[in-house]
Amino acid sequence: xxxxxxxxxxxxxxxxxxxxxxxxxxxxxxxxxxxxxxxxxxxxxxxxxxxxxxxxxxxxxxxxxxxxxxxxxxxxxxxxxxxxxxxxxxxxxxxxxxxxxxxxxxxxxxxxxxxxxxxxxxxxxxxxxxxxxxxxxxxxxxxxxxxxxxxxxxxxxxxxxxxxxxxxxxxxxxxxxxxxxxxxxxxxxxxxxxxxxxxxxxxxxxxxxxxxxxxxxxxxxxxxxxxxxxxxxxxxxxxxxxxxxxxxxxxxxxxxxxxxxxxxxxxxxxxxxxxxxxxxxxxxxxxxxxxxxxxxxxxxxxxxxxxxxxxxxxxxxxxxxxxxxxxxxxxxxxxxxxxxxxxxxxxxxxxxxxxxxxxxxxxxxxxxxxxxxxxxx
Numbered sequence: 001x002x003x004x005x006x007x008x009x010x011x012x013x014x015x016x017x018x019x020x021x022x023x024x025x026x027x028x029x030x031x032x033x034x035x036x037x038x039x040x041x042x043x044x045x046x047x048x049x050x051x052x053x054x055x056x057x058x059x060x061x062x063x064x065x066x067x068x069x070x071x072x073x074x075x076x077x078x079x080x081x082x083x084x085x086x087x088x089x090x091x092x093x094x095x096x097x098x099x100x101x102x103x104x105x106x107x108x109x110x111x112x113x114x115x116x117x118x119x120x121x122x123x124x125x126x127x128x129x130x131x132x133x134x135x136x137x138x139x140x141x142x143x144x145x146x147x148x149x150x151x152x153x154x155x156x157x158x159x160x161x162x163x164x165x166x167x168x169x170x171x172x173x174x175x176x177x178x179x180x181x182x183x184x185x186x187x188x189x190x191x192x193x194x195x196x197x198x199x200x201x202x203x204x205x206x207x208x209x210x211x212x213x214x215x216x217x218x219x220x221x222x223x224x225x226x227x228x229x230x231x232x233x234x235x236x237x238x239x240x241x242x243x244x245x246x247x248x249x250x251x252x253x254x255x256x257x258x259x260x261x262x263x264x265x266x267x268x269x270x271x272x273x274x275x276x277x278x279x280x281x282x283x284x285x286x287x288x289x290x291x292x293x294x295x296x297x298x299x300x301x302x303x304x305x306x307x308x309x310x311x312x313x314x315x316x317x318x319x320x321x322x323x324x325x326x327x328x329x330x331x332x333x334x335x336x337x338x339x340x341x342x343x344x345x346x347x348x349x350x351x352x353x354x355x356x357x358x359x360x361x362x363x364x365x366x367x368x369x370x371x372x373x374x375x376x377x
Contacts, residue, residue: 001017021371029153041113058161062153089112090110094106099136102129165216169243174194206249223261226276289315296337328373
């Protein structure tokens with residue numbers, strides 16, 4: 001059984017020779033140590049052994065967004081300006097959108113030694129900004145389906161892995177326009193307005209999902225964003241309002257074309273697991289154990305794993321900091337809990353990946369331990 005066959009059999013709920021193991025954002029294909037871009041952290045030689053290990057030993061799942069990244073601001077038709085410049089070695093990106101008499105500004109920073117983008121100023125600061133944003137005319141968004149990129153990626157992977165389509169839910173596109181504090185206040189106390197914002201994204205997002213699922217049937221998908229409405233940020237009844245109502249049509253569309261829909265939600269899950277399973281997804285990740293989350297993998301497997309493939313549940317903080325002997329026990333526990341009793345399937349996977357320029361020897365050793373345990377039992 002090759003790595004692609006193992007992953008696809010797991011998604012279908014069939015028996016496999018061993019549980020797949022995946023390193024999440026790392027795939028050994030997209031990381032290019034030869035790229036001289038000063039913002040490419042993978043040029044540091046400490047990364048090479050881990051990238052080789054990822055390429056040679058993991059069941060690779062390569063994410064492709066295929067037009068979804070263009071939906072958030074491209075569906076509005078504003079006077080829009082983008083400015084990109086370097087400031088003390090960091091890359092600053094500023095977008096300004098004219099909304100009536102208001103100028104809405106969004107500012108991000110990318111540091112060369114960290115593979116992440118920090119939002120320093122959110123586009124919407126208050127309810128008045130939201131009302132102004134909602135008045136901007138909606139522009140028609142053409143469905144963007146880049147089948148060639150996906151097919152080329154699959155050809156490059158061969159039998160070593162699969163492509164996973166990567167799409168936000170409407171809540172994600174709406175919530176990240178605000179600072180987290182302001183978002184929770186608006187979502188709690190301005191529900192009619194917030195539904196209008198979500199609905200602004202829901203239709204084009206569903207249309208894009210339909211176009212991609214039809215053109216690229218039978219693929220795994222990751223839908224991210226539900227965690228914005230998970231406790232403690234919002235109560236469960238608003239999870240049903242802001243997530244279930246809008247994400248169910250996406251899941252149904254993906255499955256109608258033979259695809260597999262995996263829900264991505266960090267943090268607390270216990271109070272929303274019934275709602276998540278009511279959506280009938282095919283997978284759930286990353287199922288973080290306490291203290292990062294509020295539920296053990298064994299509980300989810302026992303009560304919800306019959307029809308859902310579980311992906312998890314190794315914390316990247318443990319990979320980076322935990323002594324290897326203790327970490328090895330964590331890996332064994334995750335495998336035991338993820339495969340115990342009856343269940344559709346389990347994929348051993350971290351919750352994220354390191355994003356610093358230099359990888360520590362402990363981090364590398366713990367990644368090697370994941371492979372050692374999964375291969376040797």
